[in-house]
Amino acid sequence: MLAGEQCIQPRGNLHMISVEEALDRILAEIQPLNVVQAPLPEVQGLVLAQDIVAQEDIPPFANSAMDGFALQSKDSKPHNGKLPRLRITGSIAAGYVAEHAVEEGTTMRIMTGAPVPPGADSVIQVELTSTESSDSPWVEIQQEVAPGNNIRPAGEDMRRGQKVLTRGQTIGPWEIGILATLGYATVPVVRRPRVAILGTGDEVIDIHEPLQPGKIRNSNSYLLEAAVRAAGAEAHRLGVARDTVESLREKFTEAVQYDLILTSGGVSVGDFDLVKDIMQEQGKMNFWRINMRPGKPVAFGQIKGIPLLGLPGNPVSSAVTFELFGRPVIRKMSGHAQLLKPQIDVTVENGVQEKAMRRHYVRAHVVWHNGHFIARTTGNQGSHIMTSLLNANALVIVPEGGVTIAPGAQAKAMMLDWPEV
Numbered sequence: 357m358l359a360g361e362q363c364i365q366p367r368g369n370l371h372m373i374s375v376e377e378a379l380d381r382i383l384a385e386i387q388p389l390n391v392v393q394a395p396l397p398e399v400q401g402l403v404l405a406q407d408i409v410a411q412e413d414i415p416p417f418a419n420s421a422m423d424g425f426a427l428q429s430k431d432s433k434p435h436n437g438k439l440p441r442l443r444i445t446g447s448i449a450a451g452y453v454a455e456h457a458v459e460e461g462t463t464m465r466i467m468t469g470a471p472v473p474p475g476a477d478s479v480i481q482v483e484l485t486s487t488e489s490s491d492s493p494w495v496e497i498q499q500e501v502a503p504g505n506n507i508r509p510a511g512e513d514m515r516r517g518q519k520v521l522t523r524g525q526t527i528g529p530w531e532i533g534i535l536a537t538l539g540y541a542t543v544p545v546v547r548r549p550r551v552a553i554l555g556t557g558d559e560v561i562d563i564h565e566p567l568q569p570g571k572i573r574n575s576n577s578y579l580l581e582a583a584v585r586a587a588g589a590e591a592h593r594l595g596v597a598r599d600t601v602e603s604l605r606e607k608f609t610e611a612v613q614y615d616l617i618l619t620s621g622g623v624s625v626g627d628f629d630l631v632k633d634i635m636q637e638q639g640k641m642n643f644w645r646i647n648m649r650p651g652k653p654v655a656f657g658q659i660k661g662i663p664l665l666g667l668p669g670n671p672v673s674s675a676v677t678f679e680l681f682g683r684p685v686i687r688k689m690s691g692h693a694q695l696l697k698p699q700i701d702v703t704v705e706n707g708v709q710e711k712a713m714r715r716h717y718v719r720a721h722v723v724w725h726n727g728h729f730i731a732r733t734t735g736n737q738g739s740h741i742m743t744s745l746l747n748a749n750a751l752v753i754v755p756e757g758g759v760t761i762a763p764g765a766q767a768k769a770m771m772l773d774w775p776e777v
């Protein structure tokens with residue numbers, strides 16, 4: 357600008373920040389939530405907040421790996437070419453403890469998981485023995501067994517004092533199994549974020565209502581609810597705010613009781629796009645507008661200290677910007693270290709002919725074929741074309757500046773159905 361020249365800002369200022377800057381600025385404002393003791397059945401997908409050290413040996417006692425007979429291994433040796441016969445003195449079921457020891461020349465029936473009785477140093481599986489009848493007091497041992505045979509020693513899996521799980525690990529079904537084994541009825545975890553989801557717009561009606569002239573159904577809130585849950589957070593739909601300052605204020609009074617507020621719609625430059633105004637009135641706006649498509653008008657800031665991510669109303673823009681920004685926010689709040697989806701090189705089978713000046717996130721289906729990742733885009737990429745989301749497991753990234761991708765050319769793709777890295 358020349359000295360003395362007046363800078364006339366068009367409504368809303370055309371400045372757009374890059375996707376990377378937006379992500380940096382958002383994540384800089386987000387911290388992991390506090391640590392709580394959560395009931396074991398509720399910790400799936402959460403981040404462990406402390407190392408877990410075994411307080412007991414697991415298994416807690418030596419036990420049988422087979423249904424069979426507990427014996428002294430030396431008694432299994434054939435004698436003068438004859439198979440040994442041992443006297444059966446009792447039976448031990450899983451969950452019970454033998455009342456007497458196994459002595460030389462005797463044996464006890466034993467079930468898988470039952471404690472090995474004193475005196476026995478091995479178990480022979482039932483298939484390698486023979487009895488004349490089920491109540492016969494004698495059993496023939498048909499194979500010689502070594503000491504320790506079919507015995508699972510105490511502490512073979514986990515030793516008392518051993519660190520078994522590490523702080524920062526994500527808890528999945530297998531970790532839940534370990535925690536149950538160690539007797540953790542509650543687990544120290546980073547709290548699951550509670551996310552408020554707010555639709556905006558006079559045109560938006562609920563899914564139960566019949567369509568009327570000029571109205572559309574609220575798809576965004578339901579899509580976002582599912583996406584928030586898929587990202588590991590609790591989702592709370594707060595309904596739809598009307599296009600008035602009063603209605604938005606009222607909804608935000610409720611929304612600030614959550615850890616994160618997601619809105620959809622009302623962030624562009626229309627007369628009724630009021631989300632930014634309320635953010636400025638009740639909190640602070642950090643940025644507005646990102647150099648990307650779909651999703652340019654994303655606004656980020658806070659209201660009463662609660663982060664607010666204002667996603668665009670167009671359904672595809674809202675879905676894509678949630679994946680790019682909302683999901684990493686939820687993961688960071690949840691204490692995860694890996695926040696972003698991996699990007700890989702793909703061959704874009706059908707290319708991207710459409711020229712976009714903003715960076716374009718093109719919905720695509722990526723498959724592994726003959727040693728290559730092949731992407732096929734999902735048709736019309738308009739940000740109102742919800743069917744462009746169907747079957748899309750990736751976003752092909754077309755760089756800023758009106759770039760096209762020829763059919764069969766290479767591009768980067770963000771893999772939405774791969775774990776974060």
Ligand SMILES: Nc1nc2c(c(=O)[nH]1)N[C@H]1C(S)=C(S)[C@@H](COP(=O)(O)OP(=O)(O)OC[C@H]3O[C@@H](n4cnc5c(N)ncnc54)[C@H](O)[C@@H]3O)O[C@H]1N2
Pocket residue numbers: 555556557559560572573574575576577620621622623624625626629650651652653667668669670671673739
């Ligand atoms: N003059 C300009 N107009 C627009 C611009 C611009 O730069 N200058 N940007 C366009 C882009 S790009 C987008 S994206 C949209 C975003 O606008 P808003 O976030 O303010 O969203 P709305 O105007 O409220 O709605 C846009 C669109 O989405 C539909 N919608 C809204 N909420 C829902 C919902 N819960 N479920 C389903 N569909 C919803 C709404 O009816 C509109 O069709 O702005 C462009 N305009």
Ligand code: MOO
Pocket residue numbers: 648649650651652653668670673739740
């Ligand atoms: O930036 Mo908008 O999301 O393309 O329709």
